[in-house]
Every structure is written in structure tokens, then in C-alpha cells.
Amino acid sequence: MFKLLKCIAALALFLAAHSVVAALNVLACEPEWGALVKELGGDRVDVYVATTARQDPHRIEARPSLIARGRRADLVACTGAELEVGWLPLVQRQSGNPRIQVGQPGNFEAARYVTALEVPQRLDRAQGDVHPGGNPHVHLSPHNIEKVAVALGERLSQLDGTEAPYYEARTQAFLQRWQQAVAKWEQAAAPLKGMPVVVHHKNFSYLSAWLGLKEVGELEPRPGLPPTASHLSGLLARLRTDPAKAVLRAAYDDPQAAEWLSTRAGIPVVVLPFTVGGNDKATDLFTLFDDMLTRLLSVAK
Amino acid sequence: MFKRKLIAAAIALACAGPAPAQDAELAKIREEITQMKEVYESRINALEKRLAEAEAKAGKGERGAASAETAAASASRRTGENAFNPAISLILQGTYADTSQDPETYQITGFVPSGGEVGPPKRSFGLGESELNIWANIDPYFQGRFTAALTPDNEAEVEEAYVQTLALPSGFIAKGGRFFSGLGYLNPLHQHAWDFQDAPLPYKAFLGGQLKQDGVQLKWIAPTDLLIEFGVELSAGDQFPGSDQGRNGIGGSTVFAHVGGDIGRSTAWRAGLSYLDISPKDRSYDDVDAFGMPTVNSFTGKSKLWVADAVLKWAPDGDATRTNFKLQGEYFRRKEDGEITYDDSGGSALFGPVAGAFDTRQSGWYLQGVYQFAPRWRLGYRYDRLSFGTVNNGIVQSSLGPVAADFPVLTPYSPSRNTVMLDWSPSEFSRLRLQYTADKSRIGITDDQFIVQYIYSLGAHGAHGF
Numbered sequence: 152m153f154k155l156l157k158c159i160a161a162l163a164l165f166l167a168a169h170s171v172v173a174a175l176n177v178l179a180c181e182p183e184w185g186a187l188v189k190e191l192g193g194d195r196v197d198v199y200v201a202t203t204a205r206q207d208p209h210r211i212e213a214r215p216s217l218i219a220r221g222r223r224a225d226l227v228a229c230t231g232a233e234l235e236v237g238w239l240p241l242v243q244r245q246s247g248n249p250r251i252q253v254g255q256p257g258n259f260e261a262a263r264y265v266t267a268l269e270v271p272q273r274l275d276r277a278q279g280d281v282h283p284g285g286n287p288h289v290h291l292s293p294h295n296i297e298k299v300a301v302a303l304g305e306r307l308s309q310l311d312g313t314e315a316p317y318y319e320a321r322t323q324a325f326l327q328r329w330q331q332a333v334a335k336w337e338q339a340a341a342p343l344k345g346m347p348v349v350v351h352h353k354n355f356s357y358l359s360a361w362l363g364l365k366e367v368g369e370l371e372p373r374p375g376l377p378p379t380a381s382h383l384s385g386l387l388a389r390l391r392t393d394p395a396k397a398v399l400r401a402a403y404d405d406p407q408a409a410e411w412l413s414t415r416a417g418i419p420v421v422v423l424p425f426t427v428g429g430n431d432k433a434t435d436l437f438t439l440f441d442d443m444l445t446r447l448l449s450v451a452k
Numbered sequence: 453m454f455k456r457k458l459i460a461a462a463i464a465l466a467c468a469g470p471a472p473a474q475d476a477e478l479a480k481i482r483e484e485i486t487q488m489k490e491v492y493e494s495r496i497n498a499l500e501k502r503l504a505e506a507e508a509k510a511g512k513g514e515r516g517a518a519s520a521e522t523a524a525a526s527a528s529r530r531t532g533e534n535a536f537n538p539a540i541s542l543i544l545q546g547t548y549a550d551t552s553q554d555p556e557t558y559q560i561t562g563f564v565p566s567g568g569e570v571g572p573p574k575r576s577f578g579l580g581e582s583e584l585n586i587w588a589n590i591d592p593y594f595q596g597r598f599t600a601a602l603t604p605d606n607e608a609e610v611e612e613a614y615v616q617t618l619a620l621p622s623g624f625i626a627k628g629g630r631f632f633s634g635l636g637y638l639n640p641l642h643q644h645a646w647d648f649q650d651a652p653l654p655y656k657a658f659l660g661g662q663l664k665q666d667g668v669q670l671k672w673i674a675p676t677d678l679l680i681e682f683g684v685e686l687s688a689g690d691q692f693p694g695s696d697q698g699r700n701g702i703g704g705s706t707v708f709a710h711v712g713g714d715i716g717r718s719t720a721w722r723a724g725l726s727y728l729d730i731s732p733k734d735r736s737y738d739d740v741d742a743f744g745m746p747t748v749n750s751f752t753g754k755s756k757l758w759v760a761d762a763v764l765k766w767a768p769d770g771d772a773t774r775t776n777f778k779l780q781g782e783y784f785r786r787k788e789d790g791e792i793t794y795d796d797s798g799g800s801a802l803f804g805p806v807a808g809a810f811d812t813r814q815s816g817w818y819l820q821g822v823y824q825f826a827p828r829w830r831l832g833y834r835y836d837r838l839s840f841g842t843v844n845n846g847i848v849q850s851s852l853g854p855v856a857a858d859f860p861v862l863t864p865y866s867p868s869r870n871t872v873m874l875d876w877s878p879s880e881f882s883r884l885r886l887q888y889t890a891d892k893s894r895i896g897i898t899d900d901q902f903i904v905q906y907i908y909s910l911g912a913h914g915a916h917g918f
Binding site: 206 | 589616618622623625675678679681710712722769913914
């Protein structure tokens with residue numbers, strides 16, 4: 152009996168000691184926020200990313216592994232703006248974790264800290280899959296990443312007060328490196344101003360706004376509906392009078408429609424990684440924008 | 453000569469430089485110029501400052517206007533009593549059916565009828581159930597959900613009306629009210645989310661279509677990377693296979709456990725085991741005797757049901773947009789022990805109410821696969837089968853009067869079905885389905901059912917379960 156008590160005491164001490172060193176458990180909805188949390192949290196955070204760059208975040212289901220990860224998460228770092236409305240609320244409801252519910256500090260929505268583009272005047276499903284809060288793909292402007300980083304750094308400090316100085320230092324360091332990188336990118340991206348492009352889906356709006364690209368058409372007839380032959384033919388006809396320099400698509404988009412238009416209009420397809428992990432080069436937020444700019448500049452001539 | 457010297461001296465004197473009086477004047481002029489410069493400079497500075505401030509104000513004004521616009525826009529959407537309105541969605545469904553047998557004569561031979569609406573849809577055009585869902589967070593501690601099914605016969609059935617906790621610690625979730633039991637895989641999902649127009653045979657035979665509980669449920673999710681969850685439900689036990697008992701205490705209980713996870717990035721799976729324990733009292737069904745006259749049989753005893761379920765979903769790289777595959781199956785095993793009472797007083801009145809021991813060991817299973825081969829198209833196939841097992845009818849075995857022919861529903865027979873379906877979903881809110889079933893639920897008959905079904909959803913679109 153005494154031996155059992157000793158064992159239990161030892162186990163309890165071990166667990167207590169272990170929990171002091173334990174990292175902040177973070178469930179990131181998309182790879183870009185996972186990368187940002189890793190930059191700001193360093194080795195004090197343990198990040199699991201729910202989706203990969205090869206997956207369309209609209210089509211994800213609340214599968215068992217996400218519910219299990221949600222159960223132990225201290226922080227859920229997502230975009231918000233209804234991007235994850237098909238699965239995140241279910242993960243929150245079924246995880247039995249009071250910390251990540253709506254309104255709690257453990258629920259972080261990046262879109263709240265940036266100015267939304269394309270907020271619809273009228274909400275109607277006949278317009279396709281529109282988001283009431285505006286275009287949710289906010290991570291594609293580095294100025295937005297900066298704003299979110301400030302808020303995320305504060306949130307990490309709020310959730311894990313003992314490590315607050317560490318998070319603050321890392322946030323400041325990140326912001327400094329980021330601002331230098333942004334200045335470099337803006338200088339290099341001067342030739343891209345006004346370049347006309349066709350996009351597969353309206354998920355590049357923040358990138359286009361930042362770089363000054365002109366989106367002259369979309370492959371999807373309406374947001375969320377797959378490209379149709381009639382719509383593509385109409386787009387091809389329009390491009391004859393109003394030409395574009397390239398067709399942009401994300402790594403997870405269907406290549407067929409972009410290839411079709413590219414061959415007939417004689418313009419190249421640019422496959423952008425869209426988020427961290429979209430290709431071999433985009434391994435973190437810095438290399439993501441480096442790679443996207445390199446690819447865009449290669450067709451800007 | 454002297455004159456010249458005099459003029460030269462005068463010129464020299466004149467050129468000797470300005471007089472001190474002229475010096476002072478120059479200095480004065482210089483001072484005045486400097487003063488003017490300073491005054492003008494300070495005025496220009498002041499003007500520039502004012503210009504800068506005015507520009508900044510204009511910029512702020514613009515931003516202020518923009519943010520006021522968005523604030524006004526969002527505020528206009530969120531003021532007044534309606535600001536906290538719940539999410540509302542309406543599902544519209546309907547069918548066109550062509551069946552070789554009359555749906556009114558539908559029966560699963562070999563199994564006690566479950567009393568639910570388990571038959572095929574009515575022939576020709578028919579409206580399905582219109583499902584109204586309303587849900588919202590109630591306060592920081594609870595959320596609520598309501599689902600009403602409005603049947604084409606103008607009845608409103610409450611399918612779900614429950615309250616669930618949001619903030620219990622340590623992975624607990626409690627639910628109370630009326631809800632679909634967490635038993636099995638298909639049972640907690642709404643019918644409009646199923647991959648076929650109807651429930652599989654084991655659901656029709658053992659659960660009356662879908663088991664609803666009036667009671668409470670407690671779930672616990674383990675803090676592990678693999679999903680491990682346990683649940684227990686206590687209910688009044690008045691839905692089939694239970695019966696309305698008018699008794700104090702707990703009429704039925706359910707326990708279930710689920711395990712689930714990922715295999716790589718492309719595959720997700722979940723397996724579960726459930727157990728239902730319920731004690732029906734005077735659970736009756738209508739039958740006919742050997743002469744075709746009506747009889748009523750009722751069962752009192754214990755009913756125990758085991759369900760094992762598994763589901764596997766695959767998509768290339770985990771992206772289900774273009775192609776994906778879902779494989780799913782469940783196995784049911786039911787044990788009933790108790791007493792059966794045969795009553796032909798409403799018909800032939802040959803024997804009057806006769807009672808005898810009654811125990812059954814019956815099982816069933818189904819396996820279905822659905823493959824999405826193009827962004828909006830899916831093809832599915834399902835095989836269901838029930839096994840008659842053993843049915844020991846004490847009334848017949850003890851020769852108390854009625855014979856096996858007086859229990860036609862319980863004729864030994866193992867029903868099976870083959871179903872194939874093709875559906876087209878132009879968006880995630882609309883679906884059109886074509887389904888063919890070769891239905892051998894009735895002994896000796898194959899019912900060829902062709903069904904066209906539509907499912908449309910309006911309003912908020914809640915997330916569906918895995």
C-alpha cells in the first residue's frame with residue numbers, strides 16, 4: 152500500500168514537472184498561421200496544422216484527428232471570416248474543450264485584425280459561395296501578416312503569461328525582419344504594377360491589391376463553382392481584346408481549366424504555392440513571398 | 453596743373469568709400485532684409501504646417517469615413533432584438549418513385565416490425581420531409597439545437613430539441629433533451645446527409661429507421677492524439693425497440709465508444725462499438741393469423757443490441773474537392789428475451805390472449821461505398837443483409853394453440869438488398885440523386901425501386917459530422 156502511494160506520488164511529481172516545461176498546444180487551421188505561430192512562439196509552442204497547402208480549406212471535414220487535437224489545444228489560430236465554417240464549429244462543439252470556444256482567448260481569428268476586401272453589398276447564395284465578412288484569404292498581403300503578428304504575439308503572451316517576455320522579444324525580432332523583407336519585396340515588385348492576370352478563384356485578391364496586379368477574369372463562373380466550358384470560352388474571347396499576361400492558380404486548384412486557357416490564349420500558367428508548403432521553396436512565410444514574387448516576375452516581361 | 457590735381461583729389465575723395473552715414477544705411481538695409489527673411493520664413497513654415505495638418509485631417513477623415521461606413525454597415529446588420537437571432541436552415545426534399553410493389557405492403561419478413569416509417573417513398577411524385585433546423589449558443593455555458601421534420605402528411609415531428617454544454621472541463625460534453633442516439637455511425641447524422649435515399653435494412657429492422665432518445669447523454673474525449681471518446685445515454689426508453697412504459701426511472705441506456713485518426717494525409721477513419729439495453733413493456737405490433745384475420749402481438753422483456761461500425765474516407769492528399777472515396781459499414785446483433793402475448797380477440801377470437809416465452813437472436817449488417825469521380829458527381833453502391841438467426845416462440849413450441857402460420861411476420865427468412873445510386877451536386881447546397889434498389893425485404897418477392905430524389909438547403913448551413 153505504501154509502495155503504491157510512493158509510486159503515485161512519484162508519478163504525480165513527474166507529471167507536474169512535465170507540465171511546467173510543457174509547451175502551449177496550438178491547433179492552426181491553415182499552414183500560414185501555423186508558420187506564424189512557430190515564428191512568434193519558437194520552442195514554447197507545439198503546433199499542429201489542420202490542413203496542408205494541397206487542400207482547399209473550404210472542403211475540410213471535422214475528422215477524428217482534428218477533434219482529438221482540438222481537445223488538447225490551448226489556442227486555435229484560424230482565419231475566421233467564415234472560411235472554416237464547414238468544420239471548425241464542429242471541432243469546437245465536439246472537442247469538449249472550453250478554452251477554444253467562440254469568445255474565449257483560445258480562439259484567435261486572424262481576419263479580425265485586417266481590413267477586409269470585397270465585403271459583399273448584398274448577401275445571396277445566387278452569387279456563389281460568398282463570404283459575408285469579405286474575402287477571407289487575408290494572408291496574401293504581407294501588411295496583413297504584420298498586423299496579425301502583432302495581435303497573435305499579444306495573444307500568446309495573454310495565454311502564457313510566464314513566457315510573455317519571450318513571445319514579445321520574438322515578435323519584435325520577427326516584425327523587424329519582416330519589415331525589412333517587405334521593403335525589399337516592394338522594391339523588387341515594381342515591374343508587376345498594372346500587370347493583367349486571370350485567376351482561377353478569387354483567392355488572390357490581397358496579393359493583387361498589394362502588388363498592383365489587375366485581375367481581368369476568373370476561371371470560375373462564380374466563386375466556388377467549378378469552371379465550365381461556356382464560361383471559359385467567353386473568357387477566352389474577352390482576352391482577345393483585353394489580354395492578360397498569365398493565369399494564376401494555387402497549388403491545390405485543378406490544373407485542367409488553367410491549362411486549357413493557357414494553351415488557347417498563349418499565356419503561361421503560374422502555379423503559386425498560395426501558402427507555406429505549397430511547393431519545395433515555400434517553407435516559411437519569408438520564402439513563401441520570395442517564391443511567389445520570383446514566379447510572378449518571371450512572366451512580367 | 454593745379455586744377456588737374458584739384459579734380460583728381462576731388463575724385464579720389466569721392467571714391468575713397470562711402471561716408472559713415474552711408475555705412476549705417478547699408479547696415480540698416482541689410483538688417484531689414486534679414487528681418488523680412490525671418491518673418492517670411494516663419495510665415496511659410498506656419499503655412500506648411502497648416503497644410504500638413506489639413507492633409508492629415510483629410511486622410512484621417514477618409515479613413516474615418518471608410519471605417520464609419522463599415523461600422524455602419526455591420527451595425528445595421530446587428531442592432532435591435534434580432535441581433536442575436538439563431539442560425540436557421542431549411543432542407544427541402546422530395547422524390548419521384550417507381551416501385552414494382554406497392555409501398556403500402558412493405559414488410560421486412562422475419563423481423564418484428566419496428567413501427568417507424570421504413571418503407572419506400574410513395575409512388576409517383578411525393579414530398580419528402582422538410583427539415584427545419586435552428587441552432588445557436590445560448591450563453592457561455594450552453595448551446596441549443598432544434599430540428600423539426602414536417603412530413604408530407606402535415607405532421608410536425610420534433611426530431612431533435614436539445615441543449616448541450618460548452619464549457620465543461622476535462623473533455624466532458626453533456627447533452628439533454630431529445631436527440632438522435634450516438635449509437636452506430638449513421639444514427640446521429642440527419643437523413644438528408646445520408647448517401648442513399650433511405651436507411652439501411654438493419655436500421656429499419658432494429659431501430660425503427662433511426663433511434664431518438666428522450667434523455668441525457670454524457671460524452672468524454674480522452675486527451676490523446678488518437679481520437680478516443682466514450683459516451684453514455686440514459687433515456688425514457690419509449691422508442692423502438694423500447695416502448696412507452698409509464699414507469700419511473702430509466703427505461704433504456706446506451707453506451708458507445710469511438711476510436712479514430714488519420715493514416716497519412718489522405719485517409720481518415722473511425723471505428724466504434726455501441727450497446728443498447730432497453731426493457732420494453734407491452735410493445736405490440738399488428739399481424740394476421742392463418743385465416744388472414746387481424747391479431748395483435750405484444751412483447752414484454754429485455755432487448756439488447758450490439759452495433760459495431762467503421763468508416764474510412766480517402767481523398768488524394770486529403771483534398772476532397774475533385775475525387776474522394778468513402779467506405780462504410782455496420783454490424784448489428786440483437787438479443788431479446790421475454791414473453792410474447794398473442795391476441796386474436798379482434799379477429800378470429802379462436803384462442804383469446806395467449807402468452808408464452810419469447811427469445812430471439814438476430815443480426816444484420818450493411819456495407820456501402822461512395823466514390824466521387826468528378827467534382828460534382830458521385831457513384832454509390834450498398835449491400836444490406838439481415839440474418840433471421842433463431843426465434844424461439846414459446847406459444848408455438850409449447851403447443852398452446854396458435855401455430856407458426858399464425859405469426860406470418862416471423863416466417864424464417866433473411867432479407868437482403870442491393871442498391872446503386874448516382875448523385876449530382878451543382879453546389880454544396882443542392883443535390884439530385886438517382887437510385888435503384890433490388891429490394892428482397894419481403895419473402896419471395898423482389899421489389900424493383902427506381903427513385904429520383906432532390907435535397908436542397910436554404911439558409912445557414914451547419915457543418916455535418918464526419
